[in-house]
Amino acid sequence: MxxxxxxxxxxxxxxxxxxxxxxxxxxxxxxxxxxxxxxxxxxxxxxxxxxxxxxxxxxxxxxxxxxxxxxxxxxxxxxxxxxxxxxxxxxxxxxxxxxxxxxxxxxxxxxxxxxxxxxxxxxxxxxxxxxxPGEWLLDLPLLNLNFGQWCEQMTQWLAQSPRAELAVSLRERLQSLDPQAEADEAELADLAGAWSAFLQRCRSDAGLSRNQPARFLQPGSDVAAQMLHFVPLLRANQHSEGNAKSWWGVCEARFNYYRDFIVRGFYDExxxxxxxxxxxxxxxxxxxxxxxxxxxxxxxxxxxxxxxxxxxxxxxxxxxxxxxxxxxxxxxxxxxxxxxxxxxxxxxxxxxxxxxxxxxxxxxxxxxxxxxxxxxxxxxxxxxxxxxxxxxxxxxxxxxxxxxxxxxxxxxxxxxxxxxxxxxxxxxxxxxxxxxxxxxxxxxxxxxxxxxx
Ligand code: GDP
Structure with missing residues (x-):
């Protein structure tokens, strides 16, 4: 050398x-x-x-x-x-x-x-x-669901104790929404806030750990707040449909974004x-x-x-x-x-x-x-x-x-x-x-x- x-x-x-x-x-x-x-x-x-x-x-x-x-x-x-x-x-x-x-x-x-x-x-x-945050891993099962299936699952969860008692008024509000009617952005933002508060109660009052979507409690800095404005529609199921401006259309699009870009994005990136x-x-x-x-x-x-x-x-x-x-x-x-x-x-x-x-x-x-x-x-x-x-x-x-x-x-x-x-x-x-x-x-x-x- x-x-x-x-x-x-x-x-x-x-x-x-x-x-x-x-x-x-x-x-x-x-x-x-x-x-x-x-x-x-x-x-x-x-x-x-x-x-x-x-x-x-x-x-x-x-x-x-x-x-x-x-x-x-x-x-x-x-x-x-x-x-x-x-x-x-x-x-x-x-x-x-x-x-x-x-x-x-x-x-x-x-x-x-x-x-x-x-x-x-x-x-x-x-x-x-x-x-x-380990909570982000709790969203993994969402990758397996479409919006209608998630609505069905949340309807079941909300019907059972202790979530039923923690969600009384929120549940009534969600039940009153017609998935096909035109969505109201201000009300949706308010409902998403109420859903976060409900998840918070599930965690602090009932000690529950499976609180979805996890980013409602621990958003992380990579998510625009508006993309978290969606809620489960309790009158919808996996066969539901609706136009882009309906409650169904808006919530489904944001749920899909959450699942495909936020949850999957964390795993992919x-x-x-x-x-x-x-x-x-x-x-x-x-x-x-x-x-x-x-x-x-x-x-x-x-x-x-x-x-x-x-x-x-x-x-x-x-x-x-x-x-x-x-x-x-x-x-x-x-x-x-x-x-x-x-x-x-x-x-x-x-x-x-x-x-x-x-x-x-x-x-x-x-x-x-x-x-x-x-x-x-x-x-x-x-x-x-x-x-x-x-x-x-x-x-x-x-x-x-x-x-x-x-x-x-x-x-x-x-x-x-x-x-x-x-x-x-x-x-x-x-x-x-x-x-x-x-x-x-x-x-x-x-x-x-x-x-x-
Ligand atoms: P994170 O939420 O997972 O980031 O948890 P932290 O690191 O903030 O820990 C939560 C709390 O646990 C801390 O504020 C401490 O009170 C306590 N803690 C964490 N590590 C130790 C440890 O090694 N010994 C003791 N005695 N307490 C700890």
């Missing part, structure tokens, strides 16, 4: 030859409040401080030379600095929850392994993270490019709330897991018109610092018990699942048998016993609720020190398992 080309080789190695850079595309999701924002903030923090925390002690991170968080050139960037500002404020507060899609781009550079190292130069890996997925679940809050909340979580998580279920004779591929690439799923019970270290695996076990059938389907479809009980930011410390933590809105410390977590979730879903408190983030968090956590190092190691380092 001439001197000149040898030099070029070295330079390309130093610049991180983009041809050699590997890309890992990771989705992070979970229902609202699952802990996505806190998790991503901690993930970036752990990687930025890889030389000081638990990561420094384990392979392959002992060969990690540098980490760069790219704040420019990223569309809809994750608000890392805002989250850090909240966490390191005095008093510290938790960051703002995820309400829209956002992205993180991290460049990692590893020293190569062993003797080949000198020849091969460094190993570059980019981790692209897509953070999105974003979801299809992911190769691994982190699914976060707050299992402790519903365990504390009791049987009804656990049963609803089960329903919602089963619906969410449909998007990762690739067996079934290609049902999903037909619905989505492409083959999803996700082959690895990390399922994580979050905020496990709220219970003692010995109870954390039991929380994860209860979560896996809750979803046992659907997890088997997902595995059977070829996706490898890893369960990791996580705390992205550990807010408690152990003292003897008790936990010590700060309470939100208060100064000083409290000692408490978190109560029992069963080794397995009983089939009845009846558990003696653990005692949970609204905890403050720990004091003294700083961007340049690794945040305290449980098993974030396991999660980061899992993420990179797919890379050739």
């Amino acid at each position: 001439s001197n000149k080309s040898a030099n070029w080789f070295k330079q390309a190695g130093r610049a991180g030859n983009p041809l050699r850079r590997q890309r890992l595309r990771v989705g992070v999701t979970g229902l609202s409040g699952a802990g996505k924002t806190t998790f991503i903030t901690s993930l970036i923090n752990q990687l930025e401080n890889h030389q000081k925390g638990l990561l420094a002690q384990r392979a392959p991170f002992d060969r990690l030379v540098s980490v760069r968080w790219r704040r420019d050139e990223v569309k809809q960037p994750f608000p890392y600095l805002d989250s850090l500002a909240a966490l390191s404020a005095e008093p510290a507060t938790w960051p703002q929850s995820t309400a829209d899609l956002s992205r993180v781009l991290l460049d990692l550079r590893f020293k190569p392994q062993g003797l080949l190292g000198k020849v091969q130069g460094t190993r570059d890996v980019s981790i692209e993270i897509l953070d999105y 974003h979801f299809r490019h992911l190769d691994q997925q982190v699914l976060l679940v707050d299992m402790l809050t519903p365990m504390d709330a009791g049987q009804a909340a656990l049963s609803d979580l089960k329903g919602a998580m089963e619906a969410v897991l449909e998007s990762f279920h690739y067996g079934q004779n290609g049902f999903l591929a037909r619905l989505l018109r492409f083959r999803p690439r996700i082959r690895r799923l990390a399922l994580c019970a979050t905020k496990v610092d709220k219970v003692g270290p010995l109870q954390q695996r039991a929380v994860q076990q209860c979560l896996e018990d809750l979803m046992v059938d659907r997890l088997a389907d997902v595995r059977h479809g070829g996706v490898e699942i890893k369960g990791i009980p996580l705390s992205a930011i550990r807010a408690t410390r152990q003292e003897g048998d008790a936990l010590v933590a700060g309470l939100q809105g208060k100064t000083g410390w409290v000692r408490y016993q978190p109560g029992d977590i069963p080794a397995h979730l009983p089939q009845s879903l009846q558990v003696n609720s653990p005692q949970l408190l609204a905890l403050r983030p720990p004091p003294g968090l700083h961007r340049n020190e690794p945040f305290p956590h449980y098993r974030m190092d396991d999660l980061v190691a899992w993420l990179l398992k797919g890379a050739r380092l």
Whole structure:
């Protein structure tokens, strides 16, 4: 090799030859409040401080030379600095929850392994993270429906408790609409607002998770408000028709746009490019709330897991018109610092018990699942048998016993609720020190398992 080309080789190695850079595309999701924002903030923090925390002690991170968080050139960037500002404020507060899609781009550079190292130069890996509300996945079944079928389904849902009681006056208004009559835009906007308020009540008053269309509650920035002005017509069915200006015509056109561009668009543009997925679940809050909340979580998580279920004779591929690439799923019970270290695996076990059938389907479809009980930011410390933590809105410390977590979730879903408190983030968090956590190092190691380092 001439001197000149040898030099070029070295330079390309130093610049991180983009041809050699590997890309890992990771989705992070979970229902609202699952802990996505806190998790991503901690993930970036752990990687930025890889030389000081638990990561420094384990392979392959002992060969990690540098980490760069790219704040420019990223569309809809994750608000890392805002989250850090909240966490390191005095008093510290938790960051703002995820309400829209956002992205993180991290460049990692590893020293190569062993003797080949000198020849091969460094190993570059980019981790692209897509953070999105898990609720958006609950719209997947809409891809299988036309507007008339959706009207029929909503008519059924509204006839049953608890939706029936939550929708009384709205139901009467919708029933009075003649699908063939000319639509009134102002009234339609008002009805769509009333439908959103109804979905909100379903979520907050009855704890229901399947609230459609999901974007009525979490619109995201890519949807024009007017395109969400549609409602189910309770006097319509799958054989209905109407001209373009009728209630039917207007609502059907917007429903079709919602289904074909918003729901399908998310899968086509974003979801299809992911190769691994982190699914976060707050299992402790519903365990504390009791049987009804656990049963609803089960329903919602089963619906969410449909998007990762690739067996079934290609049902999903037909619905989505492409083959999803996700082959690895990390399922994580979050905020496990709220219970003692010995109870954390039991929380994860209860979560896996809750979803046992659907997890088997997902595995059977070829996706490898890893369960990791996580705390992205550990807010408690152990003292003897008790936990010590700060309470939100208060100064000083409290000692408490978190109560029992069963080794397995009983089939009845009846558990003696653990005692949970609204905890403050720990004091003294700083961007340049690794945040305290449980098993974030396991999660980061899992993420990179797919890379050739
Ligand atoms: P998102 O809606 O999925 O983005 O969830 P967030 O990240 O905003 O988390 C919701 C709330 O859960 C936070 O405001 C915290 O109160 C709590 N939380 C999240 N992660 C942790 C954790 O690791 N430990 C504890 N104790 N609480 C957490």
